[in-house]
Amino acid sequence: MDKLRFAIVGCGSIGKRHIAVIDAEENAVVVAICDNDETRGQEQADLYHLPLYSDFQTMLNEVDADIISIATPHHLHAEMSVLANNAGFDVLVEKPMALSRVDCVRMNEAAEKAGKNLWVVKQNRHNVPVRLAKDAIDKGRLGKIFMIKCDILWNRYQGYYDDSPWRGNKELEGGALFTQASHFIDLLIWWCGDVVEALGHAETQNHNIETEDSGMSILKFSNGAIGSLVWTTCVYNKNYEGSITIVGERGTIKIGGKYLNKIEYWDVEGYPLPEGIEFTDKPNAYGKYQGTSSNHDKVIKAIVDRVKHGGTDTVDGFEGMRSVAAIEDIYASVRHD
């Protein structure tokens, strides 16, 4: 089987992970990388012996690739995705897909017009506990879902924001819902449907940044469930918890750990937790802080499977847009102190 050829833009925290997992995937290959920070790009180019571009458009003009993987800051996703699709490439874009519905629509239209794919990274959908819950919900084992409770109680130290030209910036990052919470919001929507009502409160409590670092929101989903979302990057010292509890008519499931990596509670009528499951999801480690699960390898495998065998385990731009829309609605409801 011919290897899928990826070119990656953005060689920062997660771009490095894209390069590493594609390099390790037997049916994929990295053919070029791009970063406008010469030091960052050169480090990866030297490590993997790759052609390096400092200008994205030049890479699009010259590279012989199938897929452009976009791992740049949020505010660049829309523009780069449209350019890449227009240039005849499939696109894999990091979360959040973009910072507004309008941009998501623009991206989806560009992909459709070009007849190319647009996929969004949602690697937490591959977490073992997340799959188990999805399976129970899809089989109707929980009955009606009454309530869903999501807590993201994490730590980001001030340097995480200070060392970055875009984190904590309203226009470039948009806020913690886009960066930290979007993974979780995607799962809530995957299980319970779109957010149809949102009421939120957010504040900047313990960082010197423009965006909020803490908030809570009451949500209503299209399947009728009500929900709460609590998010903060202010937890002392290190990440404490990333959890979702699902309260259904015939069962309760709590997925917890720090990164949705454990089943903490499972009581589902006539449907015990299967035995012998290995909970192997690991977090992405970035030195002084840790992100969500590191299942990017599974995202890449799903794309290979999609392209080569018509697999269906990828997340497209219409699906990616749903969490962006929910985040826009939550922020629109927020009185930001």
Ligand SMILES: NC(=O)c1ccc[n+]([C@@H]2O[C@H](COP(=O)([O-])OP(=O)(O)OC[C@H]3O[C@@H](n4cnc5c(N)ncnc54)[C@H](O)[C@@H]3O)[C@@H](O)[C@H]2O)c1
């Ligand atoms: N799926 C996940 O778990 C996950 C984890 C981390 C980050 N991300 C996402 O990945 C994106 C990048 O995050 P990060 O933490 O790696 O950021 P980062 O700041 O560490 O890296 C971004 C890189 O993009 C480069 N860049 C910026 N503008 C560019 C341009 N015009 N052309 C070429 N390169 C350019 C920067 O020089 C930098 O090396 C964000 O959207 C973030 O949400 C996703």
